Amino acid sequence: MAEYDDDDFNYSDSGSEVEMDDGMSEDDGIAMEAEDQNGMSEQKDSSLDCIIMTSEQLEKEMKETISEVGNILHVPLGTCRILLHKYKWNMESLMERFYEHPDTMAFLRAAHVVPKNAVTAPTSSTADCDICCNLAELSGLACNHRACTACWRRYLQTKITVDNTSEIECIMNGCELLIEDEKVMSYVVEEPVRASYKRLMINSYVETNRLLRWCPGVDCGRAAKVSHCEPRLVVCTCKSRFCFACGNEWHEPVNCRLLRLWLKKCSDDSETSNWINANTKECPKCLVTIEKDGGCNHMTCKNVACRAEFCWMCLGPWEPHGSSWYSCNRFDDSAAKTARDAQEVSRAALQRYLFYYNRYMGHQHSLRLENKLYATVKAKMEQMQQMAMSWIEVQFLRKAVDVLSECRRTLMYTYAFAYYLQKDNNSIIFEENQKDLEMETEKLSGFLEHELESENLVTLKQKVQDKYRYVEHRRGILLKHCQEGTERDQWRYAE
Ligand SMILES: [Zn+2]
Ligand SMILES: [Zn+2]
Ligand SMILES: [Zn+2]
Ligand SMILES: [Zn+2]
Ligand SMILES: [Zn+2]
Ligand SMILES: [Zn+2]
Structure with missing residues (x-):
């Protein structure tokens, strides 16, 4: 023992x-x-x-x-x-x-x-080692499989450092007796x-x-x-x-099982594996190359003769994105309905997948770009503290970026969720909630990215707080609806 x-x-x-x-x-x-x-x-x-x-x-x-x-x-x-x-x-x-x-x-x-079969104790402690065949002092386990200390040490070190296991069987091939920790440690000396x-x-x-x-x-x-x-x-x-x-x-609102399917799909699909984290796209109006350097999806063409405002996700004009006829998050499935042959069906399925995948990746990309906002708001917070505001009074800016990140992440996973969702009344409500959250998230993002400097310090705090509280509220509504659907088993998934 x-x-x-x-x-x-x-x-x-x-x-x-x-x-x-x-x-x-x-x-x-x-x-x-x-x-x-x-x-x-x-x-x-x-x-x-x-x-x-x-x-x-x-x-x-x-x-x-x-x-x-x-x-x-x-x-x-x-x-x-x-x-x-x-x-x-x-x-x-x-x-x-x-x-x-x-x-x-x-x-x-x-x-x-304990050993499978009854064993008889060996008569002598010195004998030929079964592993290296040298005459040596042998020791072993209760199964009486013995080896010299050098062989034990080499065997255990390999198990630990190469096989990376702490559940180690006896040195003798075929013997399944597991070695106790104390025994392992009695042979292994290297720290x-x-x-x-x-x-x-x-x-x-x-x-x-x-x-x-x-x-x-x-x-x-x-x-x-x-x-x-x-x-x-x-x-x-x-x-x-x-x-x-x-x-x-x-990954709320998508559940673990669907997330696993989604991640697998994204990694399997050759069409998407070369989704470049495109930082550039062409202006839909004048075709000049536009670079995205922030998380905000409200783009303004850099070409002074054009200045078109468009959405980075769908490349459509920005204007409807702030209004009730916003439909950037909704996939138009008419092509699937009118598909006449297998090829058209599979093309429509791919289009559908790419729609959700692009938005999923888009929010993930924005989330990364928005990390830069922490540096921006830090500078702003320091500036405000020089204007006699206390440290705690300026924390709302950091909070705003925290909320923005949370919303981006939620939006990202809403697209994995939506991909598996079957169209019904619940999915329509979900899309409405998603649309509202997305719209408000873009507003907060746009504000923090472009308007922080032009805003007067007196009204800034109120404005920022109003914005992030509202967007947080929208996020709460979306998640609550998703949870209630899960509790009532109302979601119909198509896998
Ligand atoms: Zn040996
Ligand atoms: Zn053994
Ligand atoms: Zn940790
Ligand atoms: Zn999970
Ligand atoms: Zn343009
Ligand atoms: Zn759009």
Whole structure:
């Protein structure tokens, strides 16, 4: 049985006191004004029973679970991690299976933690190593498969650093006995390899546990822990926002399953893989090349003789985009209805897909370009503070860009949602909501991008606040309608 001679692997180690992070840290310690009056679902969800854990906290929790199971089942701690891994860290289901099994030894054999067959102990510790054939001091596992220390070390290092696994079988080909952590650590001496093994164990703990998910943020290393696995917004300490159920960026209103289909479709389709992140298009009127350098889709031709105002998405005149006859978001499906042969049908289907894909990519592109606005508003905020406004009084500008980004992201995913939607009364309401959100988002975008400088500082705050509150309100309406449809099972999808 394993000895707990290694500090790193003392599972009952209580460690230092751990402070759980609730993942909703206040922005720079300053509470924002109570702006979120829409009661958006994601705000409600994200604050409920979700915690963000560091890898130290994860390790501590993993060890505690292992100890707990060891105490209850009276099996060596070294086997507990293997058993828990097999049961996806669901302690209840492990207990249940353990106790309902008539034969504990058979249960442990099936889990590959005790040898399949009875073994006779070897007579001498020194013999020819089965792996390298040298005469050496041999050691091994309960299955009595033995090897020299150098062979064990080489084998385990390869498993850890090449195969990247913390669930390692016996060195003997065909023997499925799993090696306990303490045993692994007794052979592996190189510090970087030991550290890798530790990381692999924690990774395996998070990846197999349904209630944990790594934050996808670059170099974040934290994981979210929930009490129920379901699609929900997680806001990490590193500010990443992701869906707990699928790990993608938060994608409301489209659900995880359709998002997966959509992302697959986008990556499979050869027509779209060469969608260049086109920063240039031709003016629909004078054909001069126009460059897009901001997120706003309201374009004005740079040609002074032309000055045509048009929409970057549809290349149509801008004028209707601010009015009730706006239909930039609505796909005209008349071609599909009148298609006479297979070729026309497939062309119409491609046209339809490209319509949604272009808008999806367009908003994503705008979202990236609008990141530059943070620098613009920062300068403006500094200027306003020199005009005797306090730091907190000028935060509305940053908030406006935050809201704009949220709306862009929502709009982006509305096009994935809309692509799968069948036309009915609900989809018509949805398109109306999408249109309103899109119109208002473009207004806010245009204002922040072009009118910030010309606006007088006294009225600026009121204007910006009115605009972002309204657009936020529109977003709330759209998401609420989508959620209600889901709750009532009203959405009809065509896949
Ligand atoms: Zn050997
Ligand atoms: Zn073996
Ligand atoms: Zn994170
Ligand atoms: Zn998801
Ligand atoms: Zn032009
Ligand atoms: Zn348009």
